[in-house]
Amino acid sequence: MKLKVKSRLKNVFSKMTKKRAIISIIVIIAAVVLFKSNIIQNKFFAAKKTVTQNITSVKKGNIVVGISGSGPVSFTNSKKVYGKTSGTVNKLNYKEGDAVKAGDVIYELDSSDAQTAIDTNKSNLQQSQISAVPTDQDVANLTIKAPFAGQVTNIAINKGDTVQKNGVVVTIADTSKLKVALPFKVDDIAQIKVGQTATVTLKTLNQTVQGTVTSVSNILSTGNSGSTGSTGSTGSASTQTGSVEIQVTNPGTIVGAASVSADIAALSGAVSSTSPATLDFITKKDVTSLTGGTVQSISVSANQKVSASQTLVVMKNDDVTRAKQLSDLKMANTVSQVNSNLKTLENFKIVAPIDGVITKLTYKVGDSVKAGDEVSNISDPTQMQFDVPIDELDIAKIAVGQKTTITVDALPSSSTTPVNGEVLKIAVQGTPVSGVTTFPVTIKVTDNLDKLKGGMNANGNIIVSNKQNVLYVPIEAVTTTGGRSIVWVKGAGTGSAAGGNPPTTGTGNRPATGTGGTRPTTGTGGNTGGFNRTGMTGAAGATTSATNYYEGAVRTVVEIGVNNDTSIEIVSGLKEGQVVVLPETKAASAAATSTQKSGLGGLTGGGTGAGGGGGGFTGGGRGN
Numbered sequence: 001m002k003l004k005v006k007s008r009l010k011n012v013f014s015k016m017t018k019k020r021a022i023i024s025i026i027v028i029i030a031a032v033v034l035f036k037s038n039i040i041q042n043k044f045f046a047a048k049k050t051v052t053q054n055i056t057s058v059k060k061g062n063i064v065v066g067i068s069g070s071g072p073v074s075f076t077n078s079k080k081v082y083g084k085t086s087g088t089v090n091k092l093n094y095k096e097g098d099a100v101k102a103g104d105v106i107y108e109l110d111s112s113d114a115q116t117a118i119d120t121n122k123s124n125l126q127q128s129q130i131s132a133v134p135t136d137q138d139v140a141n142l143t144i145k146a147p148f149a150g151q152v153t154n155i156a157i158n159k160g161d162t163v164q165k166n167g168v169v170v171t172i173a174d175t176s177k178l179k180v181a182l183p184f185k186v187d188d189i190a191q192i193k194v195g196q197t198a199t200v201t202l203k204t205l206n207q208t209v210q211g212t213v214t215s216v217s218n219i220l221s222t223g224n225s226g227s228t229g230s231t232g233s234t235g236s237a238s239t240q241t242g243s244v245e246i247q248v249t250n251p252g253t254i255v256g257a258a259s260v261s262a263d264i265a266a267l268s269g270a271v272s273s274t275s276p277a278t279l280d281f282i283t284k285k286d287v288t289s290l291t292g293g294t295v296q297s298i299s300v301s302a303n304q305k306v307s308a309s310q311t312l313v314v315m316k317n318d319d320v321t322r323a324k325q326l327s328d329l330k331m332a333n334t335v336s337q338v339n340s341n342l343k344t345l346e347n348f349k350i351v352a353p354i355d356g357v358i359t360k361l362t363y364k365v366g367d368s369v370k371a372g373d374e375v376s377n378i379s380d381p382t383q384m385q386f387d388v389p390i391d392e393l394d395i396a397k398i399a400v401g402q403k404t405t406i407t408v409d410a411l412p413s414s415s416t417t418p419v420n421g422e423v424l425k426i427a428v429q430g431t432p433v434s435g436v437t438t439f440p441v442t443i444k445v446t447d448n449l450d451k452l453k454g455g456m457n458a459n460g461n462i463i464v465s466n467k468q469n470v471l472y473v474p475i476e477a478v479t480t481t482g483g484r485s486i487v488w489v490k491g492a493g494t495g496s497a498a499g500g501n502p503p504t505t506g507t508g509n510r511p512a513t514g515t516g517g518t519r520p521t522t523g524t525g526g527n528t529g530g531f532n533r534t535g536m537t538g539a540a541g542a543t544t545s546a547t548n549y550y551e552g553a554v555r556t557v558v559e560i561g562v563n564n565d566t567s568i569e570i571v572s573g574l575k576e577g578q579v580v581v582l583p584e585t586k587a588a589s590a591a592a593t594s595t596q597k598s599g600l601g602g603l604t605g606g607g608t609g610a611g612g613g614g615g616g617f618t619g620g621g622r623g624n
Contacts, residue, residue: 051548051549051551053549053550053553053581054581054582054583054584054585055490055579055580055581055582056473056474056477056579056580056582057577057578057579057580058471058472058473058570058574058575058576058577058578058580059471059472059473059576060469060470060471060472060576061469061470061472062466062467062468062469062470063465063466063467063470063472063561063562063563063564063567063568063569064463064465064466064564065463065464065465065466065467065562065563065564066405066461066462066463066464066564067390067394067397067398067461067462067464068388068459068460068461068462069388069389069390069441069459069460069462070388070457070458070459070460071386071387071388071389071457071458071460072386072455072456072457072458073384073385073386073408073445073452073453073454073455073456073457073458074384074385074386074454074455075356075359075379075380075381075383075384075454076380076383076384076385076444077354077356077379077380077383078356078359078377078378078379078380079353079354079356079377079378079379080374080376080377081106081350081352081353081374081375081376081377081378082372082373082374082375083107083109083350083369083370083371083372083373083375084347084350084371085109085344085347085348085371086368086369086370086371087109087110087111087348087368087369088109088110088366088367088368088369089107089108089109089363089364089365089366089367089368089369090108090109090110090365091107091108091365092106092107092108092361092363092364092365093105093106093107093108094106094358094361095358095361096358096359096360096361097357097358097359098357098358099356099357099358100352100355100356100357100358100378101352101355102351102352102353102354102355103351103352104351104352105349105350105351106350106351106352106358106361106375106376107349107350107363107369107375107376108348108349108350109348109349109350109369110348111345111348114341114344114345114348115345117341117344118338118341118342118345121334121337121338121341122338124334124337125331125334125335125338128327128330128331128334129331131327131330132327132328132330132331135320135323135324135327136324136327138290138291138317138320138323138324139320139321139324141289141290141291141315142291142293142314142315142316142317142320143311143313143314143315144169144170144287144289144311144312144313144314144315145309145310145311145312146172146287146306146307146308146309146310146312147172147285147287147308148172148174148283148285148308149174149176149305149306149307149308150172150173150174150175150176150281150283150305150306151172151173151174151175151255151303151304151305151306152170152171152172152300152301152302152303152304152305152306152312153171153172153173153256153281153284153302153303154170154171154302155169155170155171155298155300155301155302156168156169156170156171157169157170157295157298157313158295158298159295159296159297159298160294160295161294161295162292162293162294162295163289163292163293163294163295163315164289164292165289165290165291165292166288166289166290166292167288167289167292168286168287168288169287169288169289169295169312169313170286170287170300170312170313171284171285171286171287172284172285172287172306172312173281173283173284173285174281174282174283174284175250175254175255175281175305176249176250177247177248177249177250177281177282177283178247178248178249178250178254178279178280178281178282179214179245179246179247179248179279179280179282180200180211180245180246180248180260180262180277180278180279180280181243181244181245181246181277182243182244182246182260182261182262182273182275182276182277183241183242183243183244183273183274183275183277184241184242184243184244184264184271184272184273184274185240185241185242185271185274186240186241186242188264188266188271189216189217189218189241189242189244191266191267191268191271192213192216192244192264192266192271193213193216194213194214194215194216195212195213196212196213196264196265197210197211197212197213197264197265198210198211198212198213198244198246198262198263198264199211199262199263199264200246200248200260200261200262201260201261201262201263202253202254202258202259202260202279203258203259203260203261203276204258204259205253205254205258207251207253209248209249209251210248211246211247211248211249211262212246212247213244213245213246213264214245214246214247215244215245216242216243216244216245217242217243217244217245218242241274244262244264244273246262247282248279254279255303256303257278257279257280258278258279259276259277259278259279260276260277260278260279261273261275261276261277287312289313289315291315291317291320292315292317293315293316293317293320294315294316294317295313295314295315295316296314296315296316297313297314298312298313299311299312299313299314300312350375350376352376352378353378354378354380355380356378356379356380356381357378357379357380357381358376358377358378359377359378359379359454360376360377361375361376362374362375362376363375379454381449381450381452382449383444383449384444384445384449384452384454385424385442385443385444385445386442386443386445386458386460387440387441387442387443388440388441388443388460388462389431389438389439389440389441390438390439390440390441390462391436391437391438392430392436392437392438392439395426395430395439395441397464398423398426398441398462398464399423399426400423400424400425400426401422401423402422402423402462402463402464403420403421403422403462403463404420404421404422404423404443404460404461404462404463405418405419405420405421405460405461405463406418406419406420406421406443406445406458406459406460406461407419407458407459407461408451408452408456408457408458408459409456409457409458409459410453410456410457411451411452411456414448418461419445419447419448419451419452419458420445420446420447420448421443421444421445421446421460422443422444422446423441423442423443423444423462424442424443424444425441425442426439426441426442427439427440427441427442441462443458443460443462445458465562467561467562467569470561470569470570471569471570471571471574471575471576472567472568472569472570473487473567473568473570473574473580474566474567474568474582475563475564475565475566475567475568476582476583477568477580477581477582477583478558478560478568479583484557485557485558485559485560486555486556486557486558487555487556487558487570487573487574487580488550488553488554488555488556488580488581489553489554489555489556489574489578489579489580489581490552490553490554490578490579490580490581491552491553491554491579549581549584550581553581556573556574557573558570558571558572558573558574559571559572559573
């Protein structure tokens with residue numbers, strides 16, 4: 001009996017000892033897990049964290065929004081120069097990099113053969129010109145003109161008549177001056193001198209005009225009674241006379257031959273001519289045809305007054321006309337040859353087609369050049385441009401004339417003082433590559449052209465928006481959660497408070513690559529947006545870290561406007577000067593994590609109970 005009691009007591013004690021051991025182990029494990037939990041860490045060890053907030057202030061200024069691209073600089077106006085004839089380079093007047101004006105001679109080729117051909121054809125041309133003179137004159141002589149102003153006194157031909165060479169066609173006289181030879185007694189002639197004034201009486205008109213003695217004849221003659229002549233007079237057989245010539249200016253009334261007498265004042269008194277005589281024109285000429293031919297037209301009539309060089313008669317002579325045509329053809333052919341030779345000679349001088357800089361010289365002195373060979377390249381350094389590819393999503397924002405800031409890798413100064421430019425042209429056809437279409441946009445460089453060279457890589461920032469005097473914050477200060485834009489503002493919020501902890505899942509605006517874009521800011525703790533049961537990952541949990549980091553700040557809803565890579569416009573919700581907390585940087589987060597890891601090591605324990613949350617205690621509830 002006693003043995004049975006002892007045996008039973010021993011079994012009871014043995015069972016109680018095992019149960020206590022199991023309970024003790026469970027208690028120890030629970031204590032360790034509880035110590036590692038966020039609750040214990042936040043309650044007893046949070047004070048050990050070192051958190052430094054990254055802050056800034058709301059500023060007012062300008063936000064410039066641009067679309068960027070890069071490409072090699074090229075010359076807008078660049079001309080290739082080609083040889084126009086074959087030859088050997090005798091002279092090279094410039095070198096690469098030299099500035100030239102349009103028309104400057106770059107190359108001079110050997111032109112000796114071309115010059116010889118020109119000299120020969122010039123000689124032929126001179127001979128043709130000499131030979132053409134007679135034929136030209138013959139054609140001109142077919143039109144017969146008045147040699148001086150006067151009156152037609154006779155027309156010797158009719159229309160259609162054939163006139164021999166040098167045949168008379170018209171007689172013309174100068175009616176402005178007339179003369180007459182009158183007889184005077186010998187005794188009277190002795191008293192008459194050249195230059196004396198004579199009074200001439202026109203018997204038929206009963207009019208007197210003044211004349212001048214132009215000559216006195218000392219030849220004596222004896223007049224016969226009843227005889228009349230222009231050089232003699234009617235008188236007795238014993239009357240001796242001489243001849244006195246008198247010139248008269250036509251008062252306009254004398255149209256032909258007229259009978260006149262004259263009185264001349266002498267020392268002994270007035271002396272008179274012994275008999276009348278007939279006035280005649282001083283200048284009178286028979287106009288002839290120098291070429292001969294057929295009378296084609298007569299342009300005057302008898303007694304018609306004509307002016308000098310007035311057309312009288314037009315002749316026709318086929319032989320003369322054909323000779324002129326042959327002469328003209330020969331002349332034209334020779335002139336054409338000379339002009340062709342001169343043009344060819346010009347081709348031996350290769351000139352710059354535009355003002356610019358020589359960027360290429362292909363040949364040197366002594367080289368042989370052929371027609372069509374590229375010998376040089378001239379570029380205008382005052383006109384430069386480059387093309388940049390613009391994404392199809394942005395091309396609608398680009399317009400011709402938009403200002404552009406340009407930086408050039410080869411010009412470090414352009415990073416602080418950009419080169420200016422503007423959009424010159426937008427392509428209408430895009431280029432698809434890997435499912436993305438880009439459009440070439442041409443940017444014209446407008447200044448600092450002297451610093452640029454063809455081929456330099458240029459980066460163009462096309463200004464599509466430039467908002468002046470607006471509120472802005474760094475772009476990373478704004479996160480988007482549930483369609484709302486949120487900014488953490490220090491102190492008691494004056495804007496619209498969003499409430500709650502930092503977002504567990506949101507869209508941040510910090511550029512991931514430095515050129516724009518959004519970055520999700522996924523948290524592992526917090527209560528906004530639901531519980532996260534992903535468990536701890538070795539850190540003490542992000543909820544405590546984020547909560548401590550934004551301590552003293554209020555989540556504020558804002559309305560945003562335009563943005564660039566660094567700044568974003570605040571349309572409403574903030575005021576200038578308010579302090580804004582920027583997102584926690586990796587360095588700050590790492591510092592906080594290091595502080596926590598100085599406690600107990602991390603442990604990824606599971607939840608207990610039927611309803612326990614999977615993973616650690618990061619927001620998970622304990623089951624019953």
